[in-house]
Amino acid sequence: MTTLDATLPTIVFGDGRLSFDHIVDLAHRRAQAVLRNDQDFVQRIQRGADFIDRILEEDGVIYGVTTGYGDSCTVTIPPALVPDLPRHLYTYHGCGLGQMLSPVETRAVLAARLQSLCQGFSGVSHALLSQLHALLAHDILPLIPSEGSVGASGDLTPLSYVAAALCGERDVLFEGRIMPAGEALAKVGLTPLRLRPKEGLAIMNGTAVMTGLxxxxxxxxxxxxxxxxxxxxxxxxxxxxxxxxxxxxxxxxxxxxxxxxxxxxxxxxxxxxxxxxxxxxxxxxxxxxxxxxxxGVLQDALPWLAQWVDNELNSANDNPIIDAEGERVLHGGHxxxxxxxxxxxxxxxxxxxxxxxxxxxxxxxxxxxxxxxxxxxxxxxxxxxxxxxxxxxxxxxxxxxxxxxxxxxxxxxxxxxxxxxxxxxxxxxxxxxxxxxxxxxxxxxxxxxxxxxxxxxxxxxxxxxxxxxxxxxxxxxxxxxxxxxxxxxxxxxxxxxxxxxxxxxxxxxxxxxxxx
Incomplete structure (x- = not known):
């Protein structure tokens, strides 16, 4: 649990739309993140994860869950190996280079990803949202290389460093020094996640890096x-x-x-x-x-550019989209x-x-x-x-x-x-x-x-x-x-x-x- 700072405003994730200036305030630590944990929100999020579990029990096919990734979507994953697939996704994408994102940029990325996953169409558990929120709340910042994304299929390589940190792997910046992610998680009483079948793809297969920046x-x-x-x-x-x-x-x-x-x-x-x-x-x-x-050109451009960025920020932008209410898996290119x-x-x-x-x-x-x-x-x-x-x-x-x-x-x-x-x-x-x-x-x-x-x-x-x-x-x-x-x-x-x-x-x- 984190203790809220009474001197800072709160920004609630899971409670509707956010705007780019909310992300900026979080990135500069002028505000603090709060994740909804009321029963209605938890159940709405959990329905997506439960729906995926049901499909797996019925031997259904879901891209990136029971298949390989990308061009390897024709490769069927044996049921016994499905739980191991998310870790392989963030592991083989650990090939980023270039300057690390700054702490301000990293917080913006974490906030953008959390807001997207809170839309409830990514098939993730509330536990994953809680762990991602905890990185923001405790200022545990994954070291994210800035180079290696072509912007579709999302920001795969840079976001793999977020996924790895949630699972206690790779390095983070915490309390002013670089340390293994597992050590930082332990310092605040957290344990590494073991990602559920869709969760590696849900974290990585989206536009959070470009949107946060x-x-x-x-x-x-x-x-x-x-x-x-x-x-x-x-x-x-x-x-x-x-x-x-x-x-x-x-x-x-x-x-x-x-x-x-x-x-x-x-x-x-x-x-x-x-x-x-x-x-x-x-x-x-x-x-x-x-x-x-x-x-004036810049002044006139800013409102419509902000509208586009805000729409992306408040979108579900991974693949596939999980429609738990309609019980459908929608394969697309968000x-x-x-x-x-x-x-x-x-x-x-x-x-x-x-x-x-x-x-x-x-x-x-x-x-x-x-x-x-x-x-x-x-x-x-x-x-x-x-x-x-x-x-x-x-x-x-x-x-x-x-x-x-x-x-x-x-x-x-x-x-x-x-x-x-x-x-x-x-x-x-x-x-x-x-x-x-x-x-x-x-x-x-x-x-x-x-x-x-x-x-x-x-x-x-x-x-x-x-x-x-x-x-x-x-x-x-x-x-x-x-x-x-x-x-x-x-x-x-x-x-x-x-x-x-x-x-x-x-x-x-x-x-x-x-x-x-």
């Missing part, structure tokens, strides 16, 4: 959209830009809701009725003037992660466009041909020291590198289907690769955002020192002051890596509340 990606992208909006307002101020580019009537005639929202936020951030000081410059360059059109693949391919492209937008804004800020009176590379060095100071010159090169890498990762993974497993899996989703790519693009973009935060902090400080500079608008003052408190003005060249890493950490922890 997609939940995290949506949350990070939503925050990035708001940060990019705020940075645009701050860059416009630093560049002495034309605030009228974000006029309400202007955006009323092109009614994309997300684009209008971004423009409204920038308009509120700038809150200025003054004409541009440079009357000859009616139009700022596209990376400022058209920022709502770029960020393990196919096409919707997640498309969502993540789309999201990474929208996010990479934000990276490119901010890269262009930085290029304006550091270049005396375009920054309207700011010093070269935003250096704040005194006149007698200016010759040897280079300001943000190298930072702009770094941002260019991160942007290029982000753009490189936008090739859609879903179009690279590979026929696998003796052409049984002859069309696969590549959803997990798409999700991993999306997270990489997000990380690179967060690094770019950190650089822009540093740059706009410097640019605003420099602008405010100029004669006749207008005051910073009230909505921008708290964020500027927070940046100014953490980052001294750049009056002499210094290494910026630690400050950038601190900003990346703040971004990933979402410390600023930007817009209500």
């Amino acid at each position: 997609a939940c995290l990606a949506l949350d990070r992208a939503n925050y990035l959209a708001a940060l990019a909006t705020r940075i645009t307002a701050m860059a416009s101020y630093a560049l002495d830009g034309n605030s009228h580019h974000f006029d309400e009537t202007l955006f009323a005639v092109k009614p994309h809701a997300g684009q209008q929202l971004v423009a409204a936020r920038i308009r509120a951030d700038l809150v200025s009725d003054r004409p541009p000081r440079n009357e000859r410059r009616l139009q700022d360059r596209y990376s400022i003037r058209c920022a709502p059109h770029v960020i 393990f196919y992660g096409g919707h997640i693949a498309f969502a993540m391919d789309s999201l990474k492209q929208a996010v990479a466009n934000i990276a490119d937008l901010l890269d262009r804004q930085l290029a304006l800020l550091v270049d005396t041909r375009f920054n309207h009176g700011l010093p070269s590379n935003l250096s704040g060095a005194s006149a007698d020291r200016a010759a040897i100071n280079h300001g943000l010159k190298a930072l702009q090169i770094g941002v260019s590198a991160w942007t290029a890498e982000a753009l490189k990762h936008t090739m859609p993974a879903s179009v690279f289907s590979r026929s696998t497993e003796c052409h049984n899996q002859d069309k696969v989703s590549m959803g997990t690769i798409a999700a991993r790519d999306c997270l990489r693009v997000l990380t690179l973009t967060e690094q770019i955002v950190a650089a822009l935060l540093l740059a706009v902090r410097q640019g605003i400080w420099l602008r405010q020192q100029q004669p006749g500079a207008h005051p910073l608008s009230a909505p921008l003052i708290p964020m500027f002051e927070a940046l100014a408190h953490a980052i001294p003005p750049l009056t002499e060249d210094r290494a910026l890596d630690r400050e950038l890493q601190q900003l990346v950490d703040w971004i990933q922890r979402q410390i600023w509340r930007l817009y209500d």
